[in-house]
Amino acid sequence: MKWRRVILLVWVLLVLSACARPVPTPTPEPTPPSAPTPTPPPSTQELKVHFIDVGQGDSILIDFGDNEMLIDGGDKSPGVVAYLADYVDGALEAMVATHPHTDHIGGLIAVLDAFEVEEIWLNGDTSTSKTFKDFMSRVNAEGASVYEAERGNSIALGVLSFLILHPVKPLVGDTNNNSIVLKLSYGNIDFLLTGDAEKEAEASILESGLTVQADILKVGHHGSRSSSSTQFLDAVEPEVAIYMAGEGNRYGHPHEETITALIEVGAEIYGTDIHGTIVLTTDGKAYTLHLEKQVPPCTPPVISPAPTPAPTALGASNVQITSIFYDGAVPRVESDEYVEITNLGTESQDLAGWMLKDISEGYPSFTFPHYILKPDAAIRVYTNEIHPEWGGFSFAYGKAIWNNTEPDIAALYNAQGQEVSRKSY
Numbered sequence: 412m413k414w415r416r417v418i419l420l421v422w423v424l425l426v427l428s429a430c431a432r433p434v435p436t437p438t439p440e441p442t443p444p445s446a447p448t449p450t451p452p453p454s455t456q457e458l459k460v461h462f463i464d465v466g467q468g469d470s471i472l473i474d475f476g477d478n479e480m481l482i483d484g485g486d487k488s489p490g491v492v493a494y495l496a497d498y499v500d501g502a503l504e505a506m507v508a509t510h511p512h513t514d515h516i517g518g519l520i521a522v523l524d525a526f527e528v529e530e531i532w533l534n535g536d537t538s539t540s541k542t543f544k545d546f547m548s549r550v551n552a553e554g555a556s557v558y559e560a561e562r563g564n565s566i567a568l569g570v571l572s573f574l575i576l577h578p579v580k581p582l583v584g585d586t587n588n589n590s591i592v593l594k595l596s597y598g599n600i601d602f603l604l605t606g607d608a609e610k611e612a613e614a615s616i617l618e619s620g621l622t623v624q625a626d627i628l629k630v631g632h633h634g635s636r637s638s639s640s641t642q643f644l645d646a647v648e649p650e651v652a653i654y655m656a657g658e659g660n661r662y663g664h665p666h667e668e669t670i671t672a673l674i675e676v677g678a679e680i681y682g683t684d685i686h687g688t689i690v691l692t693t694d695g696k697a698y699t700l701h702l703e704k705q706v707p708p709c710t711p712p713v714i715s716p717a718p719t720p721a722p723t724a725l726g727a728s729n730v731q732i733t734s735i736f737y738d739g740a741v742p743r744v745e746s747d748e749y750v751e752i753t754n755l756g757t758e759s760q761d762l763a764g765w766m767l768k769d770i771s772e773g774y775p776s777f778t779f780p781h782y783i784l785k786p787d788a789a790i791r792v793y794t795n796e797i798h799p800e801w802g803g804f805s806f807a808y809g810k811a812i813w814n815n816t817e818p819d820i821a822a823l824y825n826a827q828g829q830e831v832s833r834k835s836y
């Protein structure tokens with residue numbers, strides 16, 4: 412095991428140097444020494460953990476011989492069904508939905524359609540989003556054994572056992588802080604998979620006295636500064652930290668504070684935004700990483716977080732907010748409110764990365780997925796629900812957005828963050 416420590420030291424130096432430089436150097440991926448290593452007894456079964464690049468979202472496949480478990484499925488797009496098809500033998504033995512946010516459960520809908528799933532683990536939290544409703548209807552139709560995760564229980568996968576460190580019941584935190592957090596130990600190698608757990612959940616886990624030390628940490632909440640407290644990272648002491656985030660995501664994930672904290676605790680840092688899909692293979696004694704994109708671990712955060720794009724120079728666009736139909740401050744969940752966006756030009760526009768936002772209150776905001784808005788076509792973004800006859804998107808906000816402040820302005824930003832249109836209700 413000692414050589415791993417040596418490699419780690421070398422890695423730390425590499426990480427530090429890579430992070431100190433403004434531009435990542437094209438260092439080839441360092442390969443473990445090919446020196447004659449004492450080969451362990453061959454009988455140990457191989458465990459593969461796939462951190463699947465799903466853009467902004469989480470999806471982790473545990474592949475252990477004939478047994479597979481999927482933890483989250485990313486958003487509806489791009490989905491993971493095609494990826495899973497190469498690895499899942501027959502049924503998917505277990506599915507874990509860490510919490511009901513769409514970037515975790517959206518992709519599970521198609522997985523439930525495509526595969527027979529034997530066991531489904533939920534955190535017991537709910538959401539008013541259509542995605543959640545669709546997901547739950549598939550869960551209920553699957554005929555699987557459905558369980559609610561609770562601290563102290565465990566999930567079995569073949570001879571593997573995933574200890575549930577979080578959440579506690581009854582649920583107390585917000586959606587992210589109710590995430591299912593799992594600890595997996597295989598031989599000498601420990602994994603900690605944290606969903607979107609933030610500092611509140613981390614503190615609760617530390618308080619419980621459960622052991623969090625792990626060689627491999629799936630960094631909480633896409634590398635957001637809302638997670639990865641110093642106390643937590645000190646207790647985990649990860650050798651490898653993997654965050655899952657979309658390239659150029661609008662949240663600025665991973666945040667610089669998180670990267671700095673992970674470097675300080677001595678972790679090699681990998682991210683799906685820069686390394687693509689990351690596959691860790693272990694026999695329980697040592698592990699190797701396979702990166703889809705050969706980039707050295709850790710790059711300095713390049714995107715400065717810009718959660719509220721200033722209404723900068725107006726970007727010229729024929730895509731405009733053409734109407735806001737409001738319910739006013741109607742205190743009911745099923746708000747019929749919507750904002751209608753029309754392409755008044757003669758060329759199609761892909762709305763991927765475009766954002767619609769209530770700039771009077773500063774929230775909420777909706778970021779469009781890939782969607783082609785044809786000339787003369789309109790698309791609606793509903794406040795809460797989606798009207799199937801109309802199609803469109805939804806903030807899935809659960810209460811009224813428009814006509815509850817004076818003034819109340821909707822602004823539309825293009826993928827470059829430039830405001831292209833604004834309208835008061």
Ligand SMILES: [Zn+2]
Pocket residue numbers: 468469512514515607632633
């Ligand atoms: Zn998330």
Ligand SMILES: [Zn+2]
Pocket residue numbers: 510512586587607
């Ligand atoms: Zn979340």
